[in-house]
Amino acid sequence: MPTTPSQSRTGRFVAAVGVYAPLLRLERAAAGKALKFSGLGGRPSGRRAVAGWDEDALTLAVEAARGLPRPQAVIFASTSAPFIERSQATLLVDALALDPAVRTGDVAGSRRCAVSALRDALLGNGDTLIAAGEKRPATAGSSQHLSDGDGGAAAFVSDRGAAELLGYASLSHDLVDIYASRERPQSYAYEERFVRDTAIGKVIAPTIRAACAAAGVAPSEIARAAVHEPLAGCWREISRLTGVTAPNVAADLAQAVGDLGAAHALFAFAVACAGAREGDLVLLAGFGSGCDAMVFRLTGEMPGAREAAAQLSKGVAFDDYMRFLSLTGAVQLDWGVRSELEQKAQATVLERYGRDMIGFVGGRDAEGNIQFPKSRVPVRPDAAAPEQFEDVRLADCTARIVSVTADRLNFTPDPPFWFGLVQFDNGARVMMEFTDGDGRGFSVGDAVRPLLRIKSRDARRGFRTYFWKAAPADRPSIER
């Protein structure tokens, strides 16, 4: 049975939320059509968010967390973190240009890890950021390849805020519905009927019931639910067994962008908060090797929730299954001799410049001119000698395109290679790669915003570096 600590108010809150869904959304039906010959894929519906080649669990988490307040502790959560030995939480601190004195930690182990970390932050003290990102590898033809999605979600925990934790319950249960391992990084799934019956009856429903009891609320009082389903279509049975009759935002989310793994429940919670009113009870439940369920009462509008819901109506749908296979790494195309370029990054160089790069930190010289990167002698034409620079972060600054091209000669895993000169409104000017140009491209004068992306991927040594790329300031609308 799940643990059921008895408390109805905790004085700990989720104070803000943030989410990030990649621009591209695969029409699952197109994948089903491409796979028709094989009998695989079924008759899938909805869309799946597909990260660009230059996105990973870290960049997705960073984008989700960018709008949140500055924390005292940072937890990064993912089952698809790019590094095993190199803390993503530490990189996240640098990417957000946070005080390096913050406490950091990385959690993994199951897709429940972000919800577990949120629970612990709520039971602990201090302002804590939980940032989850997921870009899970899957084999072509597997149901996970289409049902999964890529994305990020974040929550900020504090002693005051918009959603107070009323009660929770946790259950540890090694139900092997899916697994991934060092030997097999792609998810391996067991029989769905077994998973559905066992997960619902032995894991999820009892934990939700226990959480409601701990919170001192009746399940029927829950206004909005964000319950991570092990498989699509479980909510009706969970609802029947628990008495929670509210709609499950997490189920709709899986249909719109896919199962986001560690980010899923947090993302769904953010969207659930957008649709809730003050006083509403919101249920959050994470699943995977057990279950964590929490009941919150909304005490006001949740910062970031409205923007989270709006993200679902922005994006670009595509139906190119081959491109999807390539973007998700399910096929390895031979990109020719140009892809053989040496991309080794040097640790010494990263130590000197890495933090300014991942944090997009330029400098203001003695006369007030802002430049990137910093230099001993400023670029200002009348500068004659070395000057002291004051750090200026460019990541959140608005900018416009001075010059641009779609380079079809240069290697990129998702042609064309857009790049050009970007003029920031604060005076800084940077030659940048562009990203997320699908459906519109880039032109001189366009407004752009920086997004954290993978700069280089050293496949030979399994290393990657990060930098910021210029994306269109707005995203096109996508039909729901």
Place this chain on the structure above:
Amino acid sequence: MATGIKDKVAVIGMGCTSFGEHWNKGPEDLMVDAFVEAIADAGIEKSQIEAAWMGNALDDINVGNSALPLAHALRLRGIPVSRVENMCATGSEALRAASYAVAAGAVDIALAVGVEKLKDTGYGGLPLRTKGLANDLWMPYGSAPGSFAQLAGAYAARHGIDKSDLKRAMAHVSWKSHQNAALNPKAHLRKAVDVETILKAPMIADPLGLFDCCGVSDGAACAIVTTPDIAKGLGIANPVTVKAIQLCASHGWELQYGEWDGSYVANTRQAAKRAYAEAGVEAPRRDLSVTEVHDCFSITELVTMEDLNLSDEGRAPFDILDGRFDRAGAQPCQIDGGLKCFGHPVGASGLRMAYEVYTQLLGRAGDRQRGTVDLGLVHNLGGAPFNSIAAVSILGRLH
């Protein structure tokens, strides 16, 4: 007070290989071929050369590091031999170094060689290299066409010109080079191509299509320089002399300081201004008989016409379409086919351009000779518009 280099250095011999895909020649063969032509032209002995400079841009992938490849290839015994490199402006750097040595009185006769063996790299274009340096952490790995293509959009935005009109002017630039190269036995691409074919070619980097891009070639070119007095002693009454060699390098202004609009090459303007002053050229459109400019891409030649003050601001597309820079036009440019069709072995190109101007000055250009030529200009551009090294040289006869 500096007096400049005008008429202090005479060019007494030049050589240039054909440019192209020399599958059967290595860099040694190319350097030797160019040198054999040059020394025969100069009428001197190899032992009279007192110093040499080798220009080679992509050292680690074709010819090799240092100046030793040149010293070995030509068996230059007991003299200083140095390698210079300034990206695509490397050939001009070699000529500048040799000329300065003579002008300074350090040596009587000096040699400048430019060479590149690109077709051993396995690439259709220039290979990309990164070395784990700080810039690799943020600078885009753009290709050469990608870097220069950005001139087009910025130029169109600045001058309010329709992109399709600009594209047609760019196509005329390439059409002209193909026409000219058809007459040049040493050119890489000698086939005339019609404008429609150019316009419809596959896109390389928007808006540059295949025919907007120069050839990637193997080749070498060289020059032997001395003082005008020694030249006269060798029986050359009015030798070709260096009127100006100026160079200007970016210091980050275009990339990092918010003034440049991306539509022109600031260093070309700087270098040209100084070169005109050094050579005493007051009206370039009147005084320059021929020009060889760095047409790595059609849009580069287009903006260079304005940067060199051969067209008014915003008028280059119209001057180009009017035929002003055609072989028979008022201000012929790239009579030899240019980088576009003569080819672009990076380190050799600056000297190849000087070779054509030298050939025209001496009236040796055969079918493509532009009558009597008094003064010619060489514009050699390294890097990219946003981070460039521009070299402008002027050659003429000593009167």
